[in-house]
Amino acid sequence: MTTVLDLQRFKAEGRRFAMLTAYDYTTARLLDAAEIPVLLVGDSAGMVMLGHPTTLPITMDELVMLGRAVSRGASNALLVGDLPFLSYQASVEEAVHNGGRLLKEAGMHAVKLEGGGPTAVEATRRLTEAGIPVMGHVGLTPQSVNRLGGFKVQGKDPKVAARILEDARELEAAGAFSIVLEGIPSPLASKITAALAVPTIGIGAGPGCDGQVLVVHDLLGLTTGRKPRFVKAYANLGEQVVEAARRYAAEVAEGVFPDAEHSYSGSLEVVGEANPEVKYGGR
Numbered sequence: 648m649t650t651v652l653d654l655q656r657f658k659a660e661g662r663r664f665a666m667l668t669a670y671d672y673t674t675a676r677l678l679d680a681a682e683i684p685v686l687l688v689g690d691s692a693g694m695v696m697l698g699h700p701t702t703l704p705i706t707m708d709e710l711v712m713l714g715r716a717v718s719r720g721a722s723n724a725l726l727v728g729d730l731p732f733l734s735y736q737a738s739v740e741e742a743v744h745n746g747g748r749l750l751k752e753a754g755m756h757a758v759k760l761e762g763g764g765p766t767a768v769e770a771t772r773r774l775t776e777a778g779i780p781v782m783g784h785v786g787l788t789p790q791s792v793n794r795l796g797g798f799k800v801q802g803k804d805p806k807v808a809a810r811i812l813e814d815a816r817e818l819e820a821a822g823a824f825s826i827v828l829e830g831i832p833s834p835l836a837s838k839i840t841a842a843l844a845v846p847t848i849g850i851g852a853g854p855g856c857d858g859q860v861l862v863v864h865d866l867l868g869l870t871t872g873r874k875p876r877f878v879k880a881y882a883n884l885g886e887q888v889v890e891a892a893r894r895y896a897a898e899v900a901e902g903v904f905p906d907a908e909h910s911y912s913g914s915l916e917v918v919g920e921a922n923p924e925v926k927y928g929g930r
C-alpha cells in the first residue's frame with residue numbers, strides 16, 4: 648500500500664506520480680487496478696457527482712459516505728479525503744473532529760484542506776499532531792471562489808505569487824506531507840516545488856510539480872461543457888455512454904433485445920415460481 652512516506656521517497660528519487668479523484672467503489676477498484684498510487688475523494692464530488700455549481704455545498708456526511716465507498720474499492724492506493732467547506736475553518740477543534748471522521752468512518756489515510764494563513768496552518772499542525780496526515784492546497788482554492796471572484800489563475804501578480812510560496816512553506820513547516828498547487832503559472836509551481844522538501848501535486852500548474860492530479864470525470868471524458876485548459880481527456884466515455892444507451896433503447900424498441908442468448912430457457916411449468924438459481928444480473 649502506498650503511504651505518505653512513499654510520496655516523500657518518490658520526490659527524493661525524482662519519480663513523478665499521479666493522483667486521481669475517486670468517489671465510488673467501482674471506479675476506486677478500477678483505478679487501484681491501474682496502480683494509481685493516490686486517490687483523492689475530492690470535494691469536486693459536489694460538482695461532478697451531485698451537480699452543484701461549486702464545491703461549497705457538499706457536506707461532511709456526503710464526503711464520508713463517498714469515502715466509505717472508495718475505501719471498500721481500493722486496497723493499494725493512499726486514500727486522501729477532502730475536508731469540505733466550513734468543516735475546518737471555524738475552529739481547530741472542528742478541524743480535528745472532522746479530519747478524524749474521514750479516517751475513522753470513511754477509511755481515509757489522510758485529509759486535504761485548502762488555503763494558507765493562520766487558520767489552515769494551525770489546523771494542519773493540530774491534525775498532524777493528532778496522527779492525521781494533511782495534504783495542503785494553495786493557489787486557486789475552489790472553496791474561496793467567491794473571494795477570488797471566479798475560478799481564475801492565481802499568482803500572476805508577483806505579490807500574490809510570493810504569498811502563495813509563503814503559504815506553501817508555512818504549511819510544510821506545520822507538517823503537511825504534500826501540497827496541491829492549483830491554477831498557478833508553471834514557473835511559480837516549479838519554484839515552489841524546488842523550495843519544498845515535501846512533494847507538490849499540480850493541477851493547472853504545469854510540468855514542474857512532483858505529481859499531477861486530475862478529476863477522474865475529466866480524464867475519462869465524462870464532463871460536459873467548456874473544459875479548462877489544463878484538462879486532458881484520455882478517453883471519451885461520455886460519448887460512449889450516450890451511444891450505448893441509444894443502441895440499447897433502439898434494440899428494446901425493435902424487439903432485438905433480449906435475444907435468446909440473453910434469456911433463460913426452461914419449461915412453461917416454472918413460469919411464475921421463484922427460482923433460487925437465478926439471481927439479479929445472472930450472478
Ligand code: KIV
Pocket residue numbers: 668687688689690691692729827829850860861862
Ligand atoms: O476536489 C478536488 O477534486 C480537488 C482536486 C482538483 C485537487 O481538490
